[in-house]
Amino acid sequence: MPQTLSEKVWERHVVHRAEAEPDLLYVDLHLIHEVTSPQAFDGLRVHGRRVRRADLTVATMDHNVPTAPGPEDPISARQMEALARNCEEFGIMLFPTGHPGQGIVHVIGPQMGLTQPGLLIVCGDSHTSTHGAFGALAIGIGTSEVEHVLATQTLPQKRPGTLAVTVEGDLPHGVTAKDVILGIIARIGTGGGVGHIIEYRGSAIRSLSMEGRMTVCNMSIEGGARAGMVAPDDTTFAYLEGRPQAPKGSDWDRALDEWRSLATDPDAMFDEEVVIDAARLTSYVSWGTNPGQTVSIDDAVPDPASLEDATKRESAERALAYMGLEPGTAIRDIRPDTVFIGSCTNSRISDLREAAAVLHGRRVREGLRAMVVPGSMLVKVQAEKEGLDQVFKAAGFEWRDAGCSMCLAMNPDKLSPGERCASTSNRNFEGRQGRGGRTHLVSPAVAAATAVAGHFCTPADLGVDLARED
Amino acid sequence: MEPVTTITGTALPLDRSDVDTDQIVSAESLKRIERTGFGPFLFAEWRKDPGFVLNDLRFAGASILIAGPNFGCGSSREHAPWALEDAGFRAILAPSFADIFRNNCYKIGLLPVELPVEVVRRVMDAVLRDPTLQITVDLGARRVTGPGVDEVFEIDDFTRWRLLEGLDDIGLTLRHGDAIDAYEITRSEWLPRIRT
Ligand code: SF4
Numbered sequence: 001m002p003q004t005l006s007e008k009v010w011e012r013h014v015v016h017r018a019e020a021e022p023d024l025l026y027v028d029l030h031l032i033h034e035v036t037s038p039q040a041f042d043g044l045r046v047h048g049r050r051v052r053r054a055d056l057t058v059a060t061m062d063h064n065v066p067t068a069p070g071p072e073d074p075i076s077a078r079q080m081e082a083l084a085r086n087c088e089e090f091g092i093m094l095f096p097t098g099h100p101g102q103g104i105v106h107v108i109g110p111q112m113g114l115t116q117p118g119l120l121i122v123c124g125d126s127h128t129s130t131h132g133a134f135g136a137l138a139i140g141i142g143t144s145e146v147e148h149v150l151a152t153q154t155l156p157q158k159r160p161g162t163l164a165v166t167v168e169g170d171l172p173h174g175v176t177a178k179d180v181i182l183g184i185i186a187r188i189g190t191g192g193g194v195g196h197i198i199e200y201r202g203s204a205i206r207s208l209s210m211e212g213r214m215t216v217c218n219m220s221i222e223g224g225a226r227a228g229m230v231a232p233d234d235t236t237f238a239y240l241e242g243r244p245q246a247p248k249g250s251d252w253d254r255a256l257d258e259w260r261s262l263a264t265d266p267d268a269m270f271d272e273e274v275v276i277d278a279a280r281l282t283s284y285v286s287w288g289t290n291p292g293q294t295v296s297i298d299d300a301v302p303d304p305a306s307l308e309d310a311t312k313r314e315s316a317e318r319a320l321a322y323m324g325l326e327p328g329t330a331i332r333d334i335r336p337d338t339v340f341i342g343s344c345t346n347s348r349i350s351d352l353r354e355a356a357a358v359l360h361g362r363r364v365r366e367g368l369r370a371m372v373v374p375g376s377m378l379v380k381v382q383a384e385k386e387g388l389d390q391v392f393k394a395a396g397f398e399w400r401d402a403g404c405s406m407c408l409a410m411n412p413d414k415l416s417p418g419e420r421c422a423s424t425s426n427r428n429f430e431g432r433q434g435r436g437g438r439t440h441l442v443s444p445a446v447a448a449a450t451a452v453a454g455h456f457c458t459p460a461d462l463g464v465d466l467a468r469e470d
Numbered sequence: 471m472e473p474v475t476t477i478t479g480t481a482l483p484l485d486r487s488d489v490d491t492d493q494i495v496s497a498e499s500l501k502r503i504e505r506t507g508f509g510p511f512l513f514a515e516w517r518k519d520p521g522f523v524l525n526d527l528r529f530a531g532a533s534i535l536i537a538g539p540n541f542g543c544g545s546s547r548e549h550a551p552w553a554l555e556d557a558g559f560r561a562i563l564a565p566s567f568a569d570i571f572r573n574n575c576y577k578i579g580l581l582p583v584e585l586p587v588e589v590v591r592r593v594m595d596a597v598l599r600d601p602t603l604q605i606t607v608d609l610g611a612r613r614v615t616g617p618g619v620d621e622v623f624e625i626d627d628f629t630r631w632r633l634l635e636g637l638d639d640i641g642l643t644l645r646h647g648d649a650i651d652a653y654e655i656t657r658s659e660w661l662p663r664i665r666t
Contacts, residue, residue, distance in 0.1 A: 015646065015649050015650055015653040016646045016649045020626070020627045020628060021628045022626075022628060024643060024646055024649070024650075026650070026653050026654070026657075028657075028661055028662070029662060035500050035501075035547075036500075036546065036547065036548070038503035039503070039504070039505040039548075042503075042505065043505075047640070049640070052650075054664075055663045055664050055665070056662075056663065056664065057664070058664055063497075063500075064501065075501040075502075076501055078501075078503060079501050079503055082503045093664045113662075114662050114664075116661075116662060119661070119662075124546055125545070125546055126544065126545045126546040126570055128546075140546040140570050141546060141570070141573075142546050142547070142548035142551075142570060142573060142574035142577060143547075143548040143549075143574075144548060144574065144577035144578065144639070145573070145574075145577065147640065148639055148640050148643065151640050151643075151644075152640060152643045152644060152650065153650065153654075154643055154646075154650055156639065156642075156643060158626065160569070190488055190540055190543055191488075191539065191540040191543070191566060191568075194540070194566060194568065194569060195569060221544075221570075224540065224543060224568060224569070226569050226570075245662050245664075247660040251659070251660035252660075254658070254660055255658075255660050258658070290488050290490070290543070311487045311538055311539065312487075314486075314487075315486070315487050315488060318486070408492075408497045409497055409498075410497045410498065410500065410501065427490075427492070427544065429490045429492040429493065429544060430492070430493060430515065431492060431493075431496060431515050432492050432497075435496075435515065
């Protein structure tokens with residue numbers, strides 16, 4: 001039977017299958033961080049259980065970590081200490097703060113070459129979908145499941161449906177990977193992928209760099225999907241080759257054979273399919289409090305009265321009240337107070353290059369706060385090697401250490417009530433970036449241009465011609 | 471885990487769609503390393519509004535939450551179901567749930583019950599009119615009964631059985647220890663392994 005990519009990866013991980021039971025799947029790689037793991041380790045201790053495969057488990061500190069010098073928050077410190085203790089006790093490799101390998105969990109896996117095609121990867125974090133960019137099946141799990149994987153290296157799962165999102169054609173000049181996924185979510189809605197694994201297909205997806213594909217897969221969960229995947233191809237293999245944890249020598253050749261066999265068979269069927277014309281995608285800005293509430297930068301804030309569905313209408317009304325926006329306001333007339341470039345969606349080197357290209361020789365608008373938080377310490381070092389930090393600093397951006405930072409405001413980087421932010425992160429939920437804060441999701445290019453202009457705009461509006469990199 | 475069989479009680483009508491996990495329990499409260507005590511953080515931000523339904527004493531003591539579509543979207547934080555559980559909720563009725571949230575609920579014995587949108591609307595309206603109305607969720611019979619509702623809901627056999635028996639998932643998996651051992655032997659050598 002012809003199979004899709006996700007079905008192939010799924011089938012290769014079935015440890016036990018029985019009628020009317022979820023499949024028991026083997027986990028190749030388990031990533032953990034300080035926030036969703038402490039109770040899982042406690043559970044192991046209570047039951048006298050061990051970590052079955054510490055050699056398939058990697059930990060980092062990212063959610064809580066301070067990204068600037070300053071007084072330590074004692075409660076966050078306690079959580080980080082708990083992780084350090086747990087990793088020590090159970091023999092798990094940890095990248096703590098201050099370690100050159102530290103960074104956001106979804107940035108360090110790929111960077112080390114640990115994230116590989118065909119793997120089943122789990123992490124107690126919904127943006128685990130990021131790793132699907134390599135053709136891995138990568139699922140976000142809760143703390144009970146983290147404990148389950150630690151104890152058994154397996155996970156019982158009901159097989160989700162398959163959804164093909166095909167983006168065909170050439171992306172217009174200036175349209176980035178972030179715009180692709182924002183455009184997809186604007187189309188399918190926040191519940192559009194529920195119960196499904198998305199496979200992103202089509203020439204526009206193939207044309208993206210690995211980092212761009214990670215940006216796309218990262219936000220699969222924002223469309224409600226269980227996971228997002230892209231079939232591995234030469235772009236994938238070129239990215240992986242030579243990375244510290246990637247297979248070497250004859251192993252590399254064996255791995256390549258295996259990886260090449262993963263692509264969806266030509267006559268395989270998906271449960272559902274959405275086709276998007278790449279040429280019609282533009283730069284997007286979210287206006288509401290969920291990622292589906294997104295429009296083109298050329299549009300205006302929609303009028304809830306125009307929405308037929310009563311639930312959608314009420315949700316839009318609430319969102320506009322929270323966001324302090326009037327229907328009909330042109331997106332370009334909205335003026336953020338803060339610009340945040342970072343998060344597991346857009347904090348990799350190509351994101352920073354994209355933003356720096358816009359900021360080169362320009363200044364952040366007077367009175368606006370702007371901040372760049374690299375996704376990992378290695379990204380930070382690389383950016384400094386390229387002089388990007390100088391570009392950011394000269395423009396008036398703060399240049400920080402790696403972490404989740406203002407993506408979820410667990411560390412001191414927060415918005416104040418009412419503060420409006422252009423953010424390259426993935427969630428614009430109420431209070432996500434700080435109590436009362438107002439988030440607009442955008443690409444790094446739009447974030448940078450907006451920082452300069454003081455209102456939402458594209459690099460092209462500033463006369464910058466970005467050669468499309470991803 | 472305690473077995474889940476029949477839940478009967480009054481309900482709290484939360485008439486909102488796309489209620490995300492950041493609203494259920496904010497990031498700030500995730501710093502706790504304990505498994506309990508998340509109840510006070512439930513909907514903490516919305517609760518600051520005196521008009522918010524959770525502050526309405528007529529609904530105090532509710533054990534069933536009624537909500538709009540796509541409940542629990544967003545993060546994988548199990549702290550969200552923990553907070554609902556800690557605040558006394560045993561079941562949630564909604565037209566749809568986010569996948570990870572639903573899984574997390576099943577793990578701790580909090581029952582997500584998916585019902586047609588018009589049925590949820592009917593129960594929501596009935597409860598808004600009369601907060602004393604009792605609703606019963608019978609897991610054994612897969613049935614919700616109450617004002618304006620007598621509806622069968624779907625739940626897979628395995629999860630239902632596990633909840634009814636109150637079984638520990640890890641314990642169940644460990645029965646397949648031999649299968650795990652056997653699978654492990656077949657894994658390719660070049661697959662990544664972390665050397666500390
Ligand atoms: S950067 Fe944001 S979305 Fe990504 S893992 Fe950190 S908190 Fe989660």
